[in-house]
Amino acid sequence: MKTWVARAGLLCLALMLGACASVPLPAPWEDSAPLRYNIAYTHDPSPGLNVEVFLPRKFPREFLFRQPGRVESLTAVDEVGTRFEFFPRNGVMQVPEGTRVVRYHYPLASASREGGRHMFGGMGEGDAWHVAGKAYLLTPSRVTPGLRVDLTVSGTDALLPWTPGDGGVYHLHGEDLIDAGFHSFGGRRCEAHVGASVLEVALLGRFTHLTDAEVCAWLEQAAREVMTVRKAFPYPRVTVRIVPVPGESTPGVFGMVQWSSPPSISILVGQDATAASFAKDWVAIHELLHLTHPTVLPRVAWLTEGLATYYTELARARSGRQTAQHAWQELTKGFARGRAAAGSRTMEEVVAQEGNWQGIYWSGALFALHLDVELRRVTDGRARLEDVLELLATRGSTSSFAHFGNAVDTVAGQPLFDALLARHLPVPAFSELDALLENLGVRIDPGGVTLHAAPGSGLREAMDGERASDDAGRAPGKEKGL
């Protein structure tokens, strides 16, 4: 017995040594001081960011702006205080040997692009500015997960995707520099609360009719509607930047999620929008619904946009913000736009078309609808598409197309995903639409959509909340009707 233990011990030691020998040595900078960014907001003479990057010793010299454009020259200072000026080429640069500090100025207001307004490069007014982290942060060309980064902001109140630690220092990892999300500097603040979660909101400019409280109430309603899809709001804290668009009265003009960790959201809102117009808005709920699915890597836009687009209509019906009939009307109108954009192309061809957004969003939404129907059908209503999102959420904040399909099959209790894909991808896009709507009892009449009894109308009512299967997310006693 004793011998066996001793032998086992030796064997373990040998395995451990073998394992140690095969593990690559950490990069030289991984154990050293963090890469440090000091960001100072300035409005003198025009709004911008003065950025200092402190390099640990022996740090690799290749750096880049992941979205280059506005920084034309930088200054490096070496260990003995010698200064060098150097210039990026297409955003890429090698800092001089021995560099300890790199300094540069990032102009937030730029006269050169779209009248100076650019969602990534910088947009705002007065002392309230919106910018994407990848536009202004100089980052190492090679970022390892072990890279530690400290970041501070001074000169104004900033809203970054991350939560600062003690003393206002953001302790980040290498990946945070690559997916740096949306940032804002200055502006006013409000908060929206949903369950135990908070949306921290920066308001970056003036509105003619809206109060800040009305903007936050709108986001809070949209966040509550997310909970008609997920059991809990998907993140404890998410940041949202609101930028007014002069001359516009549409509430949600444009919105976007960036896959920082946690994700960061920015929404352009018509400067002349009214609180009443928020009732019909779909942009805020659409962006927040992207939080219900994991980041799919590599990106599969038709899948994630399809999920968000599908639920944008259902969630607003489940909450009572729109009738079920209206939700199906919006879905069918969208499918018609998608079908027109797709022409005779297969879904596979449509989703590969750069910029065919109607085709991509709505063929994805049709697939999401069909997937939901099939999941409910094969499980006799016990499972639904939301269960796939719940399952994926237990598996981390990122996923892949294959893992998504795998989660569908797990929830279905049988292979389902690939077979459904094969019914959609290789054939003309929207081929499945008419039969699916007919089965659900959704009829497109000249005067609009009507809902009627059909083999699948029970499924339809369970999906749109008309006949709540478990009352998830619905306000108690909410009147619903066609």
Ligand SMILES: [Zn+2]
């Ligand atoms: Zn989207």
